[in-house]
Amino acid sequence: MAFGEFDLIDSYFTHRQHHRSDVVLGIGDDGAVLKCPERSELVVVTDTMVAGVHFDQHTPARAIGHKIVAVNLSDLAAMGAEPAWISLALTIPEIDHEWLTSFSQGLRDICDYYGCQLIGGDTTQGPLTVTVTAHGWLPQGSAIRRDGAKPGDWLFVSGALGDAGLALATQKKQLRVSDEHYLRARDRLYMPSPQVALGQSLRGIASSAIDISDGLIADLQHVLKASHVGARLSLQEIPLSLAMTESVNQQQAITLALTSGDDYELCFTVPESRRGVLDTLLARSASKPICIGRITSEPGKLKLELDGEPWQLTQASGYQHFSTEIELNSNEHE
Amino acid sequence: MAFGEFDLIDSYFTHRQHHRSDVVLGIGDDGAVLKCPERSELVVVTDTMVAGVHFDQHTPARAIGHKIVAVNLSDLAAMGAEPAWISLALTIPEIDHEWLTSFSQGLRDICDYYGCQLIGGDTTQGPLTVTVTAHGWLPQGSAIRRDGAKPGDWLFVSGALGDAGLALATQKKQLRVSDEHYLRARDRLYMPSPQVALGQSLRGIASSAIDISDGLIADLQHVLKASHVGARLSLQEIPLSLAMTESVNQQQAITLALTSGDDYELCFTVPESRRGVLDTLLARSASKPICIGRITSEPGKLKLELDGEPWQLTQASGYQHFSTEIELNSNEHE
Numbered sequence: 001m002a003f004g005e006f007d008l009i010d011s012y013f014t015h016r017q018h019h020r021s022d023v024v025l026g027i028g029d030d031g032a033v034l035k036c037p038e039r040s041e042l043v044v045v046t047d048t049m050v051a052g053v054h055f056d057q058h059t060p061a062r063a064i065g066h067k068i069v070a071v072n073l074s075d076l077a078a079m080g081a082e083p084a085w086i087s088l089a090l091t092i093p094e095i096d097h098e099w100l101t102s103f104s105q106g107l108r109d110i111c112d113y114y115g116c117q118l119i120g121g122d123t124t125q126g127p128l129t130v131t132v133t134a135h136g137w138l139p140q141g142s143a144i145r146r147d148g149a150k151p152g153d154w155l156f157v158s159g160a161l162g163d164a165g166l167a168l169a170t171q172k173k174q175l176r177v178s179d180e181h182y183l184r185a186r187d188r189l190y191m192p193s194p195q196v197a198l199g200q201s202l203r204g205i206a207s208s209a210i211d212i213s214d215g216l217i218a219d220l221q222h223v224l225k226a227s228h229v230g231a232r233l234s235l236q237e238i239p240l241s242l243a244m245t246e247s248v249n250q251q252q253a254i255t256l257a258l259t260s261g262d263d264y265e266l267c268f269t270v271p272e273s274r275r276g277v278l279d280t281l282l283a284r285s286a287s288k289p290i291c292i293g294r295i296t297s298e299p300g301k302l303k304l305e306l307d308g309e310p311w312q313l314t315q316a317s318g319y320q321h322f323s324t325e326i327e328l329n330s331n332e333h334e
Numbered sequence: 335m336a337f338g339e340f341d342l343i344d345s346y347f348t349h350r351q352h353h354r355s356d357v358v359l360g361i362g363d364d365g366a367v368l369k370c371p372e373r374s375e376l377v378v379v380t381d382t383m384v385a386g387v388h389f390d391q392h393t394p395a396r397a398i399g400h401k402i403v404a405v406n407l408s409d410l411a412a413m414g415a416e417p418a419w420i421s422l423a424l425t426i427p428e429i430d431h432e433w434l435t436s437f438s439q440g441l442r443d444i445c446d447y448y449g450c451q452l453i454g455g456d457t458t459q460g461p462l463t464v465t466v467t468a469h470g471w472l473p474q475g476s477a478i479r480r481d482g483a484k485p486g487d488w489l490f491v492s493g494a495l496g497d498a499g500l501a502l503a504t505q506k507k508q509l510r511v512s513d514e515h516y517l518r519a520r521d522r523l524y525m526p527s528p529q530v531a532l533g534q535s536l537r538g539i540a541s542s543a544i545d546i547s548d549g550l551i552a553d554l555q556h557v558l559k560a561s562h563v564g565a566r567l568s569l570q571e572i573p574l575s576l577a578m579t580e581s582v583n584q585q586q587a588i589t590l591a592l593t594s595g596d597d598y599e600l601c602f603t604v605p606e607s608r609r610g611v612l613d614t615l616l617a618r619s620a621s622k623p624i625c626i627g628r629i630t631s632e633p634g635k636l637k638l639e640l641d642g643e644p645w646q647l648t649q650a651s652g653y654q655h656f657s658t659e660i661e662l663n664s665n666e667h668e
Contacts, residue, residue: 024375025477028560030412030544031379031470033477036370041358044453045365046421046467050460078364087380089423089465119378126384127461131423133380136365143359143367210364226362 008123009090012104020117022084032119034085034135041143043136045075051128058171061099063190064130065106070192071213072134073114074264077199078211080144081136083114088121089131114196142203144268149208149227151297153269156289158198160241161216162253164189165260175252181243192264198287202268205278209268214261217302217313223267230301233293235311254306255313269295342457343424346438354451356418366453368419368469375477377470379409385462392505395433397524398464399440404526405547406468407448408598411533412545414478415470417448422455423465448530476537478602483542483561485631487603490623492532494575495550496587498523499594509586515577526598532621536602539612543602548595551636551647557601564635567627569645588640589647603629 010027019026025033036042049055049068069086076083088107092099111118116134167185169175177185195211202209208227210219216238224231238257245253268289270278282288296303304311344361353360359367370376383389383402407417422441426433445452450468501519503509511519529545536543542561544553550572558565572591579587602623604612616622630637638645 025479029477029480030409031377031415033413033472034376034378036374036376038372040370042368042370042376043365044368044419044421044467044469046423046455048423048425048456048458048465050425050458053458053460075364079367081365085378087378087467089380089382089467091382091384091463121380122382122465124382124384124387126387126463129425129460129463131382131456131465133378133421133423133467135378138367143363145359146363 008095008100009088009104009121012100013108013118017108018112018115018117020084020115023117023119026117027120032085032087034119037137039140040137041140043076043079043081043138043143044133045072045079046131046133047071047075048129048131059190061102062106065103066110066191068130068132069107069110069116069134070194070264072132073110073116073196074192074194074211074213076134076136077195078144078209078266079136079138080142080199080203080209081138082200083116083134083136083196085117085119085135086111087133088118089124090121091124091126091129093126093128139203144199144202144206144209145226146208146210146223147226149223149229149269149295150271151229151295153207153271153295154275154291155231155233155293155295156268156270156291157212157216157239158195158266158287158289160239160244161212161263161265162244162256162260163241164192164262165256166244166247168260168262169256175248177243177247181247184241184243189262192262194264195266195287198266198285198289201281201285202266205270205274205281206268207271209266212261212263212265212267215259216267217258218261220267220302223269224300224302227295228299230296230298230303231293232296232303232305235304235306237290237292239290251314254311258313342429342434343422343438343455346434347442347452351442352446352449352451354418354449357451357453360451361454366419366421368453371471373474374471375474377410377413377415377472377477378467379406379413380465380467381405381409382463382465393524395436396440399437400444400525402464402466403441403444403450403468404528404598406466407444407450407530408526408528408545408547410468410470411529412478412543412600413470413472414476414533414537414543415472416534417450417468417470417530419451419453419469420445421453421467424455425458425460425463427460427462473537478533478536478540478543479560480542480544480557481560483557483563483603483629484605485563485629487541487605487629488609488625489565489567489627489629490602490604490625491546491550491573492529492600492621492623494573494578495546495597495599496578496590496594497575498526498596499590500578500581502594502596503590509582511577511581515581518575518577523596526596528598529600529621532600532619532623535615535619536600539604539608539615540602541605543600546595546597546599546601549593550601551592552595554601554636557603558634558636561629562633564630564632564637565627566630566637566639569638569640571624571626573624585648588645592647
């Protein structure tokens with residue numbers, strides 16, 4: 001049973017959202033019709049969030065609407081793309097107007113902020129599941145890929161890591177933190193800010209990029225694997241929030257920063273030859289990425305050092321190896 | 335818990351599928367990067383199928399993989415667009431390699447047949463739900479919309495209606511049909527053929543089009559509402575399969591053809607001035623659309639006639655009005 005094409009969501013959006021001039025035909029027909037800019041490449045990304053898996057029953061509907069767009073825009077940012085349109089596939093157990101109002105407000109607000117338009121989708125009945133496919137644009141040949149990191153490149157992250165994990169651990173009563181710190185961390189879990197502007201300004205500067213959705217180690221491994229390189233991290237450089245440093249000890253903070261996901265900061269590499277350009281760019285920017293390490297030539301080796309000393313991940317975190325040298329979990333290197 | 339980006343599906347696809355020259359970067363990065371043809375418009379459609387709602391536990395995985403692409407390509411066809419790429423959001427309760435092999439085979443076979451490439455997506459854990467977003471291309475300004483039907487236009491359907499409904503009613507033991515007829519009807523339910531070629535050839539000929547996913551009456555109503563017109567149907571003209579005519583009486587056949595969905599034929603309108611062009615086109619084509627009625631000037635009125643006599647829908651079918659003149663269920667006409 002479908003809830004009648006996209007009528008349901010249409011009624012929450014059509015007359016309220018930002019209208020882009022490149023949308024020839026939006027919600028309300030069999031498909032959307034869209035104009036494409038010249039000398040550009042289209043970037044398409046898709047992310048799904050499932051109730052009970054990616055969020056729990058306490059998560060506000062507005063946060064779900066915000067976050068499903070944010071995680072997709074974060075993928076566009078990691079490619080260096082400028083967001084344009086999103087499609088929404090919404091599966092809901094029943095028609096709950098209060099929930100739909102909050103959900104669509106969260107979704108609409110972040111779309112409006114980034115000048116992105118909802119162009120269509122499908123609404124169906126079933127267990128709560130939200131999928132967004134986002135579309136963005138790049139000048140031809142300017143995509144920032146995962147496979148471009150080279151030995152000697154500097155490794156950066158765009159901001160503080162681990163806060164979403166801090167909030168989640170607090171919700172699960174694995175940690176106790178002050179209300180003030182919890183609320184700040186929870187904001188990052190519920191309402192993450194994709195690095196849209198930074199991603200675009202890294203075109204021609206970064207040799208590779210990825211967004212941190214599954215945790216720094218897990219996501220960095222994708223870059224190392226695709227680029228056939230290794231990395232050495234100086235853990236004392238990893239940016240941590242005040243909420244983090246005042247709530248847990250250094251070991252816990254680093255573990256959260258390395259292994260908890262959902263932060264949606266960018267992790268990117270910059271060749272020595274482009275570092276001056278990056279510094280010039282950042283001097284004029286609100287973004288303050290931090291250099292946390294360097295790419296090495298040993299494929300699959302991730303060395304963790306704290307103040308120059310080898311450091312060990314001590315908390316079970318789903319990775320196969322917990323030594324200071326993490327071997328990539330890939331067929332090529334086994 | 336995500337199943338590691340798109341690695342899971344990647345392993346079933348990357349080395350096997352058709353590769354298009356306009357895919358700069360496919361599965362395996364944060365997003366796909368795609369080249370766009372000049373002087374063209376992009377068409378984007380999305381459809382979701384949920385286990386227990388759109389298919390049951392007896393539906394073969396291969397059919398689910400085929401159908402989720404077919405229903406999306408059917409939406410592209412209704413716009414007149416040529417298919418190019420699909421994104422897949424797959425939510426599965428567990429990793430079942432046998433199921434995934436069959437599912438991906440069904441999906442890959444139909445993609446290959448229509449020259450369409452899987453460019454990415456997301457795989458997550460949860461209740462079985464499949465969403466595809468499909469992308470296609472149109473020459474600028476050539477989209478076939480729902481809102482272009484004019485009084486006097488001829489109304490066509492592209493092929494036999496009701497077979498998917500016949501199969502479903504047989505599965506539910508509401509009808510009994512011979513094994514041979516059931517198997518033919520079931521093929522249409524499980525492995526529908528989107529009208530991709532016909533849709534593209536109707537550009538510049540059809541004044542409006544929609545694909546029949548929810549039943550002829552329900553879908554035709556979307557066209558009538560968007561175009562502010564009515565229609566008169568000559569029910570004796572509706573094409574019916576041999577499986578249908580040999581399995582049920584005329585009243586049942588017409589009811590299934592009008593109200594059961596999942597046939598994925600096109601319903602379209604053609605102005606008198608383009609009818610000669612259509613006939614010339616069809617003389618050279620394998621498609622044999624049938625004229626089943628005409629558009630009228632009375633907004634919201636759908637008149638059903640059988641051999642010139644008013645005809646009544648007698649089976650409860652979810653519509654508010656069961657008279658010979660069906661009033662559109664829209665705010666404008668209440």
